[in-house]
Structures are given as structure tokens and as C-alpha cells.
Amino acid sequence: MxxxxxxxxxxxxxxxxxxREQMEKLxxxxxxxxxxxxxxxxxxxxxxxGKIVEIRLAVPKNDLFASAQADEIEKALNLATSKIRRQxxxxxxxxxxx
Numbered sequence: 649m650x651x652x653x654x655x656x657x658x659x660x661x662x663x664x665x666x667x668r669e670q671m672e673k674l675x676x677x678x679x680x681x682x683x684x685x686x687x688x689x690x691x692x693x694x695x696x697x698g699k700i701v702e703i704r705l706a707v708p709k710n711d712l713f714a715s716a717q718a719d720e721i722e723k724a725l726n727l728a729t730s731k732i733r734r735q736x737x738x739x740x741x742x743x744x745x746x
Contacts, residue, residue, distance in 0.1 A: 649681055655688035663721065670729045674705070678736040682706040688721060701728045705736075712736065 651671045653659050671684045689700040697717050701724040705712040712735045716727030 649675065650683035651686065652684070653686045653688065656690070657688075659688065663725075666722065667725060670725065671703075671705075674729070674733060674736060677733055678707065678740050680708055681736075682708070686725075691717065699724045701725045703728045703732050705732055707736075707739070712739070 649671060651668045653664055653667055667686055671681075671686075674684075675681055683706040685704040685706075687700075687702040687704075689702070691698045691700055694717070697719050699719065699721040700715065700717045701721065702715040703713070712732055714728045714731035714735065716724045716731065718724040718727060
């Protein structure tokens, strides 16, 4: 799977590996994932929970999108990944019904 990370700062190798591993694990829930774009942002208006992660997952027909905000970028990544995982499970259930 092609995973692209977009950030206004230099992303360290540890976080990049963590993000790629989490995206690769999503294949166990839905095997037709084509790629993922991960957008990292800082919320200047909320310094307490100022780290934002947005994930766009490329799947056939409609892309999936999830966003999360937390005090640390790793927490935001975990929250956004959980949201995407739930969407993938729902999508797979809908496809299996037809």
C-alpha cells in the first residue's frame, strides 16, 4: 500500500514507521485498500489539543476520511486510525450483504 505523509514540518522516521504500520494493519479489515494520505497539522487556536491528524484512505468507489485531534500527534493518529477502522468494518459488512 502506498502511504504518503503530508506535514508542514519534518516528520521523524519513528513516526513515519508507526503511521505506515498502522495503515498496513487496516488491510486485515478490508483488503482492497489502494493507498493512504495522512495529513498532520497544528491547531493554533487550541494549544492544549493542538495536534490534528487527517487520514484519507483510497478504496474503490469512495474514499474514506477520518480526522482526530489530541495533545500528542501519536494519540491523534491512533484516534483517526480507529475511526477509519470502524468505517472499513461497516463498508465490508455492507458489501457482504449484497
